[in-house]
Amino acid sequence: MISLSPAEENYLRTIYNLIAEGLEKVSTNEISAAVNTKAASVSDMLKKLAEKELIDYRKYYGVSLTEEGRKRALHIIRRHRLWEVFLVDKLKFSWDEVNVIAEELEHVKAPLLVRRLDEYLGFPKFDPHGDPIPDEFGELSSKPRILLQEVPVGQSGKIVSVSDSSAAFLKYLDKVGIYIGAKVLVLEKTDYDGSQELFIDNQKKVFVSKEVAGNIQVMLHPS
Amino acid sequence: MISLSPAEENYLRTIYNLIAEGLEKVSTNEISAAVNTKAASVSDMLKKLAEKELIDYRKYYGVSLTEEGRKRALHIIRRHRLWEVFLVDKLKFSWDEVNVIAEELEHVKAPLLVRRLDEYLGFPKFDPHGDPIPDEFGELSSKPRILLQEVPVGQSGKIVSVSDSSAAFLKYLDKVGIYIGAKVLVLEKTDYDGSQELFIDNQKKVFVSKEVAGNIQVMLHPS
DNA sequence: ACATTTTTTTAGACAAGCCTAAATCATATA
DNA sequence: TATATGATTTAGGCTTGTCTAAAAAAATGT
Ligand SMILES: [Mn+2]
Ligand SMILES: [Mn+2]
Ligand SMILES: [Mn+2]
Ligand SMILES: [Mn+2]
Numbered sequence: 220m221i222s223l224s225p226a227e228e229n230y231l232r233t234i235y236n237l238i239a240e241g242l243e244k245v246s247t248n249e250i251s252a253a254v255n256t257k258a259a260s261v262s263d264m265l266k267k268l269a270e271k272e273l274i275d276y277r278k279y280y281g282v283s284l285t286e287e288g289r290k291r292a293l294h295i296i297r298r299h300r301l302w303e304v305f306l307v308d309k310l311k312f313s314w315d316e317v318n319v320i321a322e323e324l325e326h327v328k329a330p331l332l333v334r335r336l337d338e339y340l341g342f343p344k345f346d347p348h349g350d351p352i353p354d355e356f357g358e359l360s361s362k363p364r365i366l367l368q369e370v371p372v373g374q375s376g377k378i379v380s381v382s383d384s385s386a387a388f389l390k391y392l393d394k395v396g397i398y399i400g401a402k403v404l405v406l407e408k409t410d411y412d413g414s415q416e417l418f419i420d421n422q423k424k425v426f427v428s429k430e431v432a433g434n435i436q437v438m439l440h441p442s
Numbered sequence: 443m444i445s446l447s448p449a450e451e452n453y454l455r456t457i458y459n460l461i462a463e464g465l466e467k468v469s470t471n472e473i474s475a476a477v478n479t480k481a482a483s484v485s486d487m488l489k490k491l492a493e494k495e496l497i498d499y500r501k502y503y504g505v506s507l508t509e510e511g512r513k514r515a516l517h518i519i520r521r522h523r524l525w526e527v528f529l530v531d532k533l534k535f536s537w538d539e540v541n542v543i544a545e546e547l548e549h550v551k552a553p554l555l556v557r558r559l560d561e562y563l564g565f566p567k568f569d570p571h572g573d574p575i576p577d578e579f580g581e582l583s584s585k586p587r588i589l590l591q592e593v594p595v596g597q598s599g600k601i602v603s604v605s606d607s608s609a610a611f612l613k614y615l616d617k618v619g620i621y622i623g624a625k626v627l628v629l630e631k632t633d634y635d636g637s638q639e640l641f642i643d644n645q646k647k648v649f650v651s652k653e654v655a656g657n658i659q660v661m662l663h664p665s
Numbered sequence: 666a667c668a669t670t671t672t673t674t675t676a677g678a679c680a681a682g683c684c685t686a687a688a689t690c691a692t693a694t695a
Numbered sequence: 696t697a698t699a700t701g702a703t704t705t706a707g708g709c710t711t712g713t714c715t716a717a718a719a720a721a722a723t724g725t
Contacts, residue, residue, distance in 0.1 A: 248671095248673080258673065310559065479683075480684065482686095485703065486681095
């Protein structure tokens with residue numbers, strides 16, 4: 220099992236995350252935006268990853284992960300999310316600060332390290348953003364989720380994760396009082412622009428745009 | 443304050459450590475051995491580091507650190523040793539396992555991370571090998587030390603650090619019962635080969651070669 | 666259907682870090 | 696002091712990962 224460079228790992232994790240957003244293939248430009256690298260460079264890298272049989276790559280068409288690529292991506296994501304838990308639980312970072320740091324820590328590949336860290340953290344199942352942490356074998360304990368966007372008026376649920384880990388987005392959520400675990404009730408929806416009015420924890424009314432609601436996952440309460 | 447690559451950091455830390463062994467300049471070949479890289483490549487890198495004014499470099503002569511280079515080296519060493527403490531104290535690694543892992547972790551350069559880690563560990567002053575951890579400003583709290591080699595027969599002291607962090611050496615010390623903090627009394631010395639007979643913790647007799655005694659530092663008990 | 670725009674790939678270049686082989690310098694020795 | 700030996704540097708080359716500019720393919724709009 221030949222080892223991957225930090226750059227290769229970043230591409231694999233990025234492709235996995237983009238695909239996890241629903242799609243079954245990703246474009247060069249989407250990857251380019253996500254890894255903050257010019258499309259020409261991405262094309263180069265995709266050729267190399269395809270060469271190593273980590274992705275399926277058809278020119279001008281798009282990219283998906285092979286079984287091996289998926290397995291590798293999940294191991295990287297496991298490291299990434301465990302470090303995020305460490306940073307929040309032990310070092311008292313806030314959830315908007317940990318993504319960038321974990322992007323560096325995720326590439327440290329001492330075999331025992333990840334297992335010991337996992338144990339030390341008490342085998343957490345989810346990271347600070349509500350995303351599931353794969354186990355050693357790359358298995359995900361997934362919960363049934365629905366986008367906040369999709370929750371009908373009158374329905375309530377619990378916020379279980381967010382799909383944008385940028386500091387800007389997370390700080391915005393902090394500001395309006397939305398957090399992982401919060402109870403959310405959809406009070407009203409505006410068809411015109413897709414914005415919603417929410418009732419958080421039976422306490423606080425919050426207006427959110429369609430963009431925001433599209434980046435929040437909810438587990439519905441039985442209604 | 444322009445940021446250094448992992449490779450540059452490894453060279454700086456290595457040069458610092460070699461110089462800390464007593465010498466005031468280091469040779470290309472010594473560095474080559476320490477970073478496990480061919481001498482020709484070391485020459486290349488030395489030119490670059492001199493260009494950046496991190497080292498004083500005179501061709502065919504040797505290398506020393508500039509003030510800036512020393513400062514940088516101490517910051518890298520701070521990260522390295524703090525991670526070593528983390529690995530031993532929190533993740534229950536043994537002291538012979540942590541050097542290689544810390545060699546990777548030391549390059550993670552999130553500014554807040556090191557301070558938080560330091561705090562989390564309780565501001566340790568020494569790493570698992572007895573080496574002092576520089577503070578944020580690069581200051582070292584050094585204790586007066588003497589090589590075990592140099593301790594006269596009949597004198598006793600406390601083992602405070604070891605200057606070889608290889609797994610082989612540290613495992614050997616574990617095996618014979620030598621550890622940081624142990625009381626050591628020199629029972630006998632053989633002039634011929636420089637080997638010694640020691641009495642550890644008033645309990646156990648141990649024979650050590652000159653090589654071993656040269657890699658152990660002792661703080662003498664007032665006699 | 667054709668022209669325009671957007672996306673993607675190719676071509677060519679560059680810096681970082683490494684290597685081997687061939688100079689060159691320093692030194693130890695005869 | 697001339698020479699052999701060892702240490703160091705230079706020359707030339709390679710891989711990785713990036714870039715810009717140009718070409719090619721795909722998508723879009725009229
Ligand atoms: Mn990363
Ligand atoms: Mn996360
Ligand atoms: Mn290192
Ligand atoms: Mn150490």
